[in-house]
Each structure stands twice: as C-alpha cells, then as structure tokens.
Amino acid sequence: MIILKSPREIALMRAGGRILAEVRERLRAFVKPGISTAEIDREVETFIEEKGAKPAFKGYRGFPATVCTSINEEVVHGIPSPARRLKEGDIIGLDLGCIVDGYYADCAFTLAVGEVPPRVQQLLDVTQESLERGVDQCRPGRRLGDISHAVQEHVERHGFSVVRAFVGHGIGRELHEDPQIPNFGEAGRGPLLKPGMVLAIEPMVTMGGWEVRILPDRWTAVTEDGSLAAHFEHTVAITENGPDILTR
Numbered sequence: 001m002i003i004l005k006s007p008r009e010i011a012l013m014r015a016g017g018r019i020l021a022e023v024r025e026r027l028r029a030f031v032k033p034g035i036s037t038a039e040i041d042r043e044v045e046t047f048i049e050e051k052g053a054k055p056a057f058k059g060y061r062g063f064p065a066t067v068c069t070s071i072n073e074e075v076v077h078g079i080p081s082p083a084r085r086l087k088e089g090d091i092i093g094l095d096l097g098c099i100v101d102g103y104y105a106d107c108a109f110t111l112a113v114g115e116v117p118p119r120v121q122q123l124l125d126v127t128q129e130s131l132e133r134g135v136d137q138c139r140p141g142r143r144l145g146d147i148s149h150a151v152q153e154h155v156e157r158h159g160f161s162v163v164r165a166f167v168g169h170g171i172g173r174e175l176h177e178d179p180q181i182p183n184f185g186e187a188g189r190g191p192l193l194k195p196g197m198v199l200a201i202e203p204m205v206t207m208g209g210w211e212v213r214i215l216p217d218r219w220t221a222v223t224e225d226g227s228l229a230a231h232f233e234h235t236v237a238i239t240e241n242g243p244d245i246l247t248r
C-alpha cells in the first residue's frame with residue numbers, strides 16, 4: 001500500500017532533506033585522497049546529530065554505520081572502515097539518511113576522488129542525469145513505470161547498465177515503504193502517481209554488466225564483473241505542480 005503524506009509530514013521530511021543537502025556540500029570539500037571511510041562516517045554522524053536529527057542507517061537491520069561508503073566496483077552498502085583510505089582516481093558512492101521527528105529522508109551521490117578518466121566522469125554524469133530524468137516523471141497522472149523507463153533509457157543510451165537487484169522505494173515513517181521503484185521497466189505501467197506520494201529514486205549504474213554479488217561481510221554489493229558503479233538518490237514529493245525534491 002502506498003501511503004500518501006500530508007503537507008505537515010512532507011515538511012518534516014524536507015527538514016531532514018535539508019540536513020542531507022548540507023552534508024552533501026560539506027562532503028564535496030571533505031572527501032579527498034588519504035582520508036578513510038571511517039573519517040567520513042564520523043564527520044557525517046557528528047553533523048547530523050548537531051542538527052538535532054538522527055542517522056537513519058545506523059542499526060538499521062544491523063548496519064553498523066551512519067553512511068554507506070561504496071568505492072569503485074562497490075555498488076551500495078559498503079561499510080566504513082579506518083583501514084579503507086581513498087586514493088586519487090577512486091570514485092566513492094555515499095548513501096545517507098536521517099530522521100526528523102519520526103520521518104525519514106534518504107539521498108546518495110557519487111564523488112570522484114581527484115582526477116578520473118573522462119569515461120568514468122561520464123558514468124557519474126549519466127547516472128546523475130538519469131536520476132533527474134526519473135524525478136521529472138514524478139507528476140500526477142504519470143505511472144511508476146514512467147520513472148523506471150526514463151532512468152533506464154538514459155543510462156543504456158550511453159552504453160552503461162542499470163543494476164536490477166536494488167531498487168528505489170517509497171519513504172516516510174519507514175525508510176523503505178511501498179512502492180518499489182525499479183530503475184528499469186516499461187513506460188505507462190504500474191501504479192498511477194498521485195500528490196502526497198514521497199519516493200526515494202536511486203539509480204545504480206555500472207560501466208559493465210548489471211549483475212551484482214554480496215561480499216562475505218553480508219552488506220557490500222559489488223559488480224560481478226568488477227566494473228565501476230555509481231549511485232545517485234533523491235527523496236522526492238509528488239505535488240500537483242510536479243516533483244518537489246526534498247533533498248536538494
């Protein structure tokens with residue numbers, strides 16, 4: 001069942017989304033060669049708590065940290081570690097959420113660490129653009145499949161692949177609510193989009209194949225073929241006037 005949110009509920013999620021947007025700006029300056037993923041995690045946790053919010057992922061189904069830090073061929077759900085230091089030329093996916101007054105906000109983005117080759121930068125750009133295209137479908141009268149199709153079409157046109165094993169989701173009093181939002185599918189299919197729906201749209205895109213596997217830590221998802229992967233996510237409310245990005 002897709003739970004519609006009231007303006008009051010959307011305002012709480014926007015408050016969380018603003019905090020995440022501020023974190024994103026801080027991390028752009030903070031993430032550089034030599035720092036560890038544990039340092040990133042500590043920086044984000046401190047900031048979220050200073051703002052009076054709660055980290056959403058810490059303890060969620062046993063996840064041990066505030067931020068998922070996924071480097072290079074890691075797609076999502078990488079665990080921060082003091083032993084894992086960033087190198088020039090890495091890419092790192094950062095997925096973070098927070099809770100304000102019982103309501104969740106969720107976002108993700110992928111940063112290049114120093115200089116990366118043009119095709120790698122294109123992977124990041126195309127993934128972010130595919131998110132924007134998916135978000136643009138968040139209008140009353142469109143269907144869920146319109147989001148999925150818009151993402152997939154943009155990604156595959158550039159020769160990249162969409163991960164199948166993980167999908168976007170509704171969000172509200174729970175981190176993961178209905179509906180599931182695949183990043184692939186047919187336009188014109190699925191539930192009608194309505195004002196009051198709040199969706200976390202999150203394309204995960206690889207330079208090679210779409211298959212993934214989970215590492216023995218039981219969290220980190222990596223590409224089966226070792227190719228690089230990027231991840232971008234926004235929490236978006238559907239309004240009469242179209243998409244309202246709460247995590248911008």
Ligand code: MG
Nearest residue numbers: 106200202233
């Ligand atoms: Mg999410």
